[in-house]
Amino acid sequence: xxxxxxxxxxxxxxxxxxxxxxxxxxxxxxxxxxxxxxxxxxxxxxxxxxxxxxxxxxxxxxxxxxxxxxxxxxxxxxxxxxxxxxxxxxxxxxxxxxxxxxxxxxxxxxxxxxxxxxxxxxxxxxxxxxxxxxxxxxxxxxxxxxxxxxxxxxxxxxxxxxxxxxxxxxxxxxxxxxxxxxxxxxxxxxxxxxxxxxxxxxxxxxxxxxxxxxxxxxxxxxxxxxxxxxxxxxxxxxxxxxxxxxxxxxxxxxxxxxxxxxxxxxxxxxxxxxxxxxxxxxxxxxxxxxxxxxxxxxxxxxxxxxxxxxxxxxxxxxxxxxxxxxxxxxxxxxxxxxxxxxxxxxxxxxxxxxxxxxxxxxxxxxxxxxxxxxxxxxxxxxxxxxxxxxxxxxxxxxxxxxxxxxxxxxxxxxxxxxxxxxxxxxxxxxxxxxxxxxxxxxxxxxxxxxxxxxxxxxxxxxxxxxxxxxxxxxxxxxxxxxxxxxxxxxxxxxxxxxxxxxxxxxxxxxxxxxxxxxxxxxxxxxxxxxxxxxxxxxxxxxxxxxxxxxxxxxxxxxxxxxxxxxxxxxxxxxxxxxxxxxxxxxxxxxxxxxxxxxxxxxxxxxxxxxxxxxxxxxxxxxxxxxxxxxxxxxxxxxxxxxxxxxxxxxxxxxxxxxxxxxxxxxxxxxxxxxxxxxxxxxxxxxxxxxxxxxxxxxxxxxxxxxxxxxxxxxxxxxxxxxxxxxxxxxxxxxxxxxxxxxxxxxxxxxxxxxxxxxxxxxxxxxxxxxxxxxxxxxxxxxxxxxxxxxxxxxxxxxxxxxxxxxxxxxxxxxxxxxxxxxxxxxxxxxxxxxxxxxxxxxxx
Numbered sequence: 001x002x003x004x005x006x007x008x009x010x011x012x013x014x015x016x017x018x019x020x021x022x023x024x025x026x027x028x029x030x031x032x033x034x035x036x037x038x039x040x041x042x043x044x045x046x047x048x049x050x051x052x053x054x055x056x057x058x059x060x061x062x063x064x065x066x067x068x069x070x071x072x073x074x075x076x077x078x079x080x081x082x083x084x085x086x087x088x089x090x091x092x093x094x095x096x097x098x099x100x101x102x103x104x105x106x107x108x109x110x111x112x113x114x115x116x117x118x119x120x121x122x123x124x125x126x127x128x129x130x131x132x133x134x135x136x137x138x139x140x141x142x143x144x145x146x147x148x149x150x151x152x153x154x155x156x157x158x159x160x161x162x163x164x165x166x167x168x169x170x171x172x173x174x175x176x177x178x179x180x181x182x183x184x185x186x187x188x189x190x191x192x193x194x195x196x197x198x199x200x201x202x203x204x205x206x207x208x209x210x211x212x213x214x215x216x217x218x219x220x221x222x223x224x225x226x227x228x229x230x231x232x233x234x235x236x237x238x239x240x241x242x243x244x245x246x247x248x249x250x251x252x253x254x255x256x257x258x259x260x261x262x263x264x265x266x267x268x269x270x271x272x273x274x275x276x277x278x279x280x281x282x283x284x285x286x287x288x289x290x291x292x293x294x295x296x297x298x299x300x301x302x303x304x305x306x307x308x309x310x311x312x313x314x315x316x317x318x319x320x321x322x323x324x325x326x327x328x329x330x331x332x333x334x335x336x337x338x339x340x341x342x343x344x345x346x347x348x349x350x351x352x353x354x355x356x357x358x359x360x361x362x363x364x365x366x367x368x369x370x371x372x373x374x375x376x377x378x379x380x381x382x383x384x385x386x387x388x389x390x391x392x393x394x395x396x397x398x399x400x401x402x403x404x405x406x407x408x409x410x411x412x413x414x415x416x417x418x419x420x421x422x423x424x425x426x427x428x429x430x431x432x433x434x435x436x437x438x439x440x441x442x443x444x445x446x447x448x449x450x451x452x453x454x455x456x457x458x459x460x461x462x463x464x465x466x467x468x469x470x471x472x473x474x475x476x477x478x479x480x481x482x483x484x485x486x487x488x489x490x491x492x493x494x495x496x497x498x499x500x501x502x503x504x505x506x507x508x509x510x511x512x513x514x515x516x517x518x519x520x521x522x523x524x525x526x527x528x529x530x531x532x533x534x535x536x537x538x539x540x541x542x543x544x545x546x547x548x549x550x551x552x553x554x555x556x557x558x559x560x561x562x563x564x565x566x567x568x569x570x571x572x573x574x575x576x577x578x579x580x581x582x583x584x585x586x587x588x589x590x591x592x593x594x595x596x597x598x599x600x601x602x603x604x605x606x607x608x609x610x611x612x613x614x615x616x617x618x619x620x621x622x623x624x625x626x627x628x629x630x631x632x633x634x635x636x637x638x639x640x641x642x643x644x645x646x647x648x649x650x651x652x653x654x655x656x657x658x659x660x661x662x663x664x665x666x667x668x669x670x671x672x673x674x675x676x677x678x679x680x681x682x683x684x685x686x687x688x689x690x691x692x693x694x695x696x697x698x699x700x701x702x703x704x705x706x707x708x709x710x711x712x713x714x715x716x717x718x719x720x721x722x723x724x725x726x727x728x729x730x731x732x733x734x735x736x737x738x739x740x741x742x743x744x745x746x747x748x749x750x751x752x753x754x755x756x757x758x759x760x761x762x763x764x765x766x767x768x769x770x771x772x773x774x775x776x777x778x779x780x781x782x783x784x785x786x787x788x789x790x791x792x793x794x795x796x797x798x799x800x801x802x803x804x805x806x807x808x809x810x811x812x813x814x815x816x817x818x819x820x821x822x823x824x825x826x827x828x829x830x831x832x833x834x835x836x837x838x839x840x841x842x843x844x
Contacts, residue, residue, distance in 0.1 A: 017071050019111040034232045035061040039068060041228055042165070042198055047217045049171070049201040051209060052232035062167045062202045063087075063104060063139075067113060069164060070138050075114035084162040087139040088190075090147060090183065091169050100169070101141050102320065115139065120146050123313075133159060144174065144183040145495040151189045152418035152490060163194035168216070171201040175215050178496035178727065181407045184215065184437040185415040191218055192433055199227065211404050211438075218436035238372040240391045242384065242601070249381055249603050251835060252808035254282070256348050256379040260289045263346060266375060267298065270344040272319070273326040277348050286348055287328045298325040345374040350383040351390045352583070352672075382587075382673045382808055384604045389586035405775065407439030409451060409768040410728035411496055416455045417729050418494065420471045421487040424478035427452060447764075452479065454764045458730065461760040462752070468730065493732050498723045503528050503557040508550065516550045516558055523547075523559075528719060531557045535713040539667075552715050554750075581782065584641045585620075587673070592620040607804055614838065615803040616795070623790040625694060626806055627684030628799040630837075633666065636683045637806045638675045642786045645779035647675040652710055653702045658683070661692050669812045676809045684798040694794045700787045703780060711773070720776075721769040722749035728765055804838045 015021070016031065016039075024031060034050065035057055042048050042065040052058040066087040076083055089100065101119045108115050118137040120129060122145065132140070133155055142150075150156055166187065174180045190197055199216045206212060213226035247258045256263075267273045267290075275290075277283050287302045294300060301315045301324050318324050322341045376387040412434065419425050431448050434440050453459065456479070458468025470486045471479045481487050508520040534540070534549040539562040546562035590596045597608060611617055618624035624639045640647060647670035654677060658665040664680035677683075687694050711717050725731045731748045756763045774780040797803075802810060 017068060019071065019113060020068070023107060023111045032057055032061070032232075034230050035064055037230055038062070038200070039064045041230075042200060043068070045198065047199045047227035048230065049203070049209065049213050049216060049227050050230050050232070051203055051206050052230075053204060056232045058202045058204070058232075059100065059103070059169070060107075062169070062200050063089075065198075065200070066139060066165050066167070067108070067115065070115045071113055082158065083136070084159050085136045085138065085140045086162060087165045087167065088147070088160075088163060089139060089141040089167045089169065090174075091141065091143060092173050092179070099316065099320075104139070104141075117141070122146070144179050144186065145497075147186045147190075148182055148415075148418055148494050149491060151186055151193070152421040152487070152494070154422060156189075156422050157193055160190060160193040163190060163197045166190060166197060166199045168199065168201045171203045171212055171215075172206050175212065175404050176402045178408050178411050180404070181411040181439050182415065182496055184407070184439050185412070185434060188218065188433050188437040189419070191436070201227065208403065215404060215438045219438055219441040221435075238374060238394060240374045240376065240394060242387050242391065243375055243377045244601075249378065249384060249601070251607070251804075252380050252811040254349065254379050255285060255289075256377050257289060259348075259377050260293060263348070263375075263377060264290060264293050266344065266346060267300075267326045268296065270325075272322065272324060272341045273344045273346055274342050275326060275328045275346045275348060277328070277330060278352065279330065282349065283328050283330050290326070290328070299323060300326040300328070303327055303329040343373060345372065346377060347374060347387075348377045349379050350386040350672075351376070352386075380808060381604050381607050382671075384601060385587050385590055386583055386672075388600060389583050389590060393582065393586065404439060406771075407437070407443065408727075408771070409447070409764055410724040412440065412443075412448075413451050413455055413728035413730075413764070414490075414494070414496075416451055417470055417481075417486070417490055420455075420479050420481045421490050424474070424476075424480045426478055450764045454728070454730075459756070459760055459763045459765075461755050461763065470729070489732050490729065493726070493729060496727050498726050503531055503552065503555060505547070505557045505559060507547070508558050508560060510560065516560070526557060531715065534715070535710070552718075581643075584643060584672075588618065588620045588641050591617045610804040610838070614801075615797045615799055615805070617805075619795075621789075622793040622795050623698070623786075625687070625794060625796045626799055626803055627682075627687065627796070628802055628806075629682070629684075630802060630810075633678045633680070634682045634684065635802070635806075635810070636677045636679075637803075637809060638677075639673065639805065640675060640786055640790075641673055642782055643779065644670055644672050645776075646783040646786065647671065649707075649778045649780070649783055651675050651677065653706050654697065656706055656710060657692075657697060657702065661686070667813075669809060671809055671812060674806075674809045676806070676813065678813070684796075687796050688798060694796055695792070698787060698790065698794060700784065700791075703784055703787070707780075716778075717769055717773055718750060718753050720773045721753045721765065724765050724768045724772060725749050725752060728768070730765065802838045804835075807835055807838050 016024075016036075020031075034052065038048055038050055038061045050058050050061055052061070070086055073086075091100065101117060104117055108117065116137040117139045118128075118132060119141040120132060121143050133153070136159060150159060153159070168174065168183075174183055187199065201212055201216050203212065209229055209231070210226060213229055214224065216227040217225045219225055243259055243262055245259055245262050247262070250258060263275070275286060277286055283302060287300070290300055299318070301318065303312055303315045315324070315327060319327060319342075376391065378384040378387045415434070416430070419430055427449065431443075431445055434448065435443055452471075456469065456471050456473070457463035458465060462468045469482055472482050473479050503526055505523040505526055506520050507523055508517050511517055530540075531549070531552060536549060536551055538549045539546055540549065547559035548562040550558040550560055552558070590600075591608070597605060600608075608617060615626055616624065618639045618641075626637045626639075628635055638650075640650065642650075651668035651670050654675075655665040655668055658677065658679060662681065663683055663686055666678050666680065668675060668677040670676075686692065687697075722731070726749075730752065756766055760766070
């Protein structure tokens with residue numbers, strides 16, 4: 001929030017009130033031109049988007065209109081009529097809202113402004129929330145979920161009647177998810193409750209500013225509307241390096257354990273270091289590794305979403321007081337938090353997106369005229385190229401934030417119910433409000449009526465069940481909640497974040513009739529996303545055993561003993577985030593361009609030179625397919641560089657096709673960079689004699705019948721349906737005084753899914769389920785784009801042995817987590833064997 005020296009204000013811009021000018025003078029600062037420009041345009045009635053680099057004072061700019069307006073209004077006199085909140089600040093992170101409250105209170109108290117500021121998140125005590133409704137602060141700092149609760153309250157109209165400004169921080173990270181869809185509907189409702197309200201969007205990293213400008217304002221039926229835009233150029237370019245190390249960079253792996261000594265040395269050389277990883281498990285492992293070698297007893301902390309709120313707040317407070325030398329964090333600290341003493345960001349593992357990396361690097365040195373400093377620590381040699389691509393992207397200012405998609409129907413159903421909880425509504429009036437929100441601007445009235453019918457009855461197939469009748473239409477044509485308990489349930493279950501549960505793996509036996517029994521030994525738990533890709537009969541490795549997948553019953557993954565030596569689907573590798581389309585294209589270009597490859601570290605250049613000698617490097621416009629024998633198996637590796645999700649879907653579809661063609665595929669494994677399939681028959685020879693041809697194998701028609709047949713067999717749609725049903729309010733996770741177990745939620749969802757699939761396949765939730773699967777877990781759009789791009793550009797290299805580029809994905813085959821040093825020893829031994837084989841070294 002610093003506002004350091006800048007050019008004087010331009011003529012015609014409003015003067016700040018005396019407390020502000022005095023405060024700036026005491027600090028030796030001047031308000032920046034963009035801060036005064038934003039103040040003038042918002043005060044004149046414009047909605048505005050401010051895009052500014054870290055350290056440009058955009059948070060202060062966003063709040064200036066509110067602070068000035070409240071200063072002119074003066075302190076509320078005792079005994080005056082109820083006054084609602086003046087400004088609503090919405091943040092994607094609870095930690096950011098807490099940080100803003102702390103930082104905003106400082107100038108307000110120093111200037112002696114008559115302004116009250118409070119936060120409201122899921123961590124706020126219930127008593128304080130109730131008090132806020134009776135005596136609202138002037139400025140309320142909150143999250144999208146809390147806004148949904150506030151507008152669904154019967155007092156929402158009174159609470160928001162005096163609302164003047166909504167400040168939306170880190171807007172780019174809010175708008176592209178279901179949380180953003182819910183927030184867009186909440187913003188549309190706020191405009192109904194407070195027509196004079198103005199929206200102010202703040203962001204540092206934006207790929208398409210016009211999308212955000214349109215998101216901020218109500219859309220009309222016949223015109224494109226958009227907010228005003230202020231873009232702040234400049235700011236010191238970040239200083240980003242890829243870790244230079246004397247250690248050998250692994251060909252495969254995700255832990256980056258090889259670099260821990262260098263990482264620790266960098267921490268010791270700086271005041272405060274933020275270490276970012278992509279998943280909570282990676283955060284835990286990195287934290288343990290650092291503590292193991294922390295001979296200097298440096299204060300190092302851990303921060304991620306699964307930790308207790310008290311623990312997270314302690315870490316945040318210690319950071320703000322400069323008591324920590326390092327914090328290991330996930331995306332919980334990605335955004336906006338202003339800790340000036342952070343002078344280094346270390347990103348362990350590949351960033352997966354240029355915009356995500358830019359956002360994380362911005363947490364270092366919150367001063368516009370000083371460069372942020374960051375070190376990228378790739379976990380393997382493919383990640384070295386990805387890190388180089390992300391580094392290059394940041395220097396040219398490239399962004400790859402995803403576009404704003406069409407609004408989700410399950411989120412709309414939740415909002416419709418929330419609207420009824422607030423007050424009775426008319427169909428046409430609510431439709432007009434909903435379609436003013438950009439994600440729902442193209443929503444058909446017929447689809448909207450289907451959503452209302454679903455909220456009212458559950459849909460045609462469920463309308464005989466009274467429990468699904470949550471709203472009803474009365475004689476005056478308005479929709480009302482059926483009973484007070486519906487509103488109570490809504491408040492307990494609001495939001496779009498559904499935690500992915502773990503499934504218990506239970507070993508069962510078949511009876512004499514071949515049916516699977518119920519009893520059996522529990523082998524542990526696996527993440528549900530893994531099992532939902534399986535079809536009955538698939539085998540996988542778990543607990544040291546090859547297991548045959550029999551199905552999912554309630555909340556358990558049922559397996560029998562597998563008798564094949566090769567697990568069909570042994571593992572899915574990769575982090576939480578899929579590789580962005582932009583970075584994937586950059587890695588392909590790097591492999592094809594000798595000039596760009598020349599800037600890579602020597603170890604990686606040598607690896608790629610070996611690949612060129614043994615096979616070839618993929619060209620930017622082609623799909624390279626390698627086939628080779630190994631042991632009693634035949635392997636195919638496809639270097640698609642389209643991200644883990646698209647590769648998983650491609651692997652499932654290709655194995656089905658290869659099975660039909662008699663090549664006896666045994667399984668596949670996918671990473672962000674490649675896909676490997678292995679089979680009993682020689683796929684290389686089959687491709688050479690064109691039985692099948694690679695063109696036919698990779699034809700786009702696989703996204704038709706093959707995809708539908710697989711989805712019918714797999715449990716993926718059933719699991720996706722459960723998430724949609726929870727968000728839409730058809731199934732409640734929480735009840736007063738209790739919470740449903742994952743097992744209970746799954747049982748309810750499975751029963752409803754089976755009914756709808758049989759009797760109402762075009763049910764609104766079935767539509768939402770298919771949309772979610774296509775854009776999320778399956779990445780159908782990206783896979784379709786890839787199949788179109790490679791048409792006529794597939795190159796096949798039939799090799800006698802594994803190639804250097806294939807070693808990393810081959811090491812993922814059969815991989816199973818093993819705790820501690822044993823894992824490293826096993827992987828290192830396997831890696832050495834494969835590397836020697838790729839290099840043509842004949843064992844003794």
